[in-house]
């Protein structure tokens with residue numbers, strides 16, 4: 001924990017998930033080490049969090065076999081060029097397990113936690129600040145999200161040709177596509193991970209986001225505006241889109 005921490009504001013930190021392999025991207029290195037504009041995704045995401053200026057500490061969860069390669073991106077245990085302190089820890093078999101590992105490594109003083117994907121490395125600092133401020137403002141679980149613009153159909157099991165029967169058209173007015181960082185009161189997020197711990201080892205059962213674990217506790221989750229730049233880089237197509245966004249920004 002760095003700097004003075006006021007009594008009324010004990011500290012905000014982020015867990016940056018970067019322990020995935022990136023199967024769908026298909027690179028030779030773990031996805032978070034893939035470069036976008038010459039900068040690894042994990043470093044770009046960490047810089048975005050640091051630039052937000054509202055965080056006191058950062059925990060990055062990484063593939064256990066690559067601990068050294070990831071730690072080398074944060075010389076002196078800081079996000080380069082900033083005073084934001086970084087701890088690099090091994091992640092788990094699922095994103096949920098990786099977040100749990102990151103939570104366990106947070107400094108004791110932290111009372112607000114943001115969970116962010118390295119794969120969403122172009123998220124603007126303003127989105128980070130908005131999520132942190134919403135939690136500080138009293139909403140104990142906050143997710144950034146965008147309205148869904150496609151028409152969305154529910155389908156049943158495919159027939160022999162592989163075609164799927166449509167069973168319903170979902171009212172998209174009430175749908176939101178959820179991004180990261182997701183922000184939480186620390187005690188609520190820890191309780192949600194304890195309650196959902198039995199799901200963490202199995203990709204099919206694991207929660208795909210942290211808000212889902214909080215919802216499973218019966219607690220209210222709130223949505224604030226997301227940003228198109230916070231897209232998740234999952235496939236080579238996404239990486240190409242991100243390169244375009246970067247050149248547009250430049």
Ligand SMILES: Nc1ccn([C@@H]2O[C@H](COP(=O)(O)OP(=O)(O)OP(=O)(O)O)[C@@H](O)[C@H]2O)c(=O)n1
Pocket residue numbers: 017018019020021022023024025031032061091092093094095096098099116117118119120232233234
């Ligand atoms: N065991 C895991 C799996 C995922 N993640 C992180 O969670 C975020 C979202 O996951 P995704 O983009 O789906 O990454 P991968 O699991 O690496 O992708 P794939 O499913 O294509 O292998 C990423 O920042 C990823 O590094 C993680 O920390 N630990």
Ligand SMILES: C[C@](O)(CO)[C@H](O)COP(=O)(O)O
Pocket residue numbers: 095117178179180208209210232
């Ligand atoms: C957390 C997340 O990025 C919010 O959209 C998403 O749920 C991660 O899902 P994935 O299955 O790990 O890609």
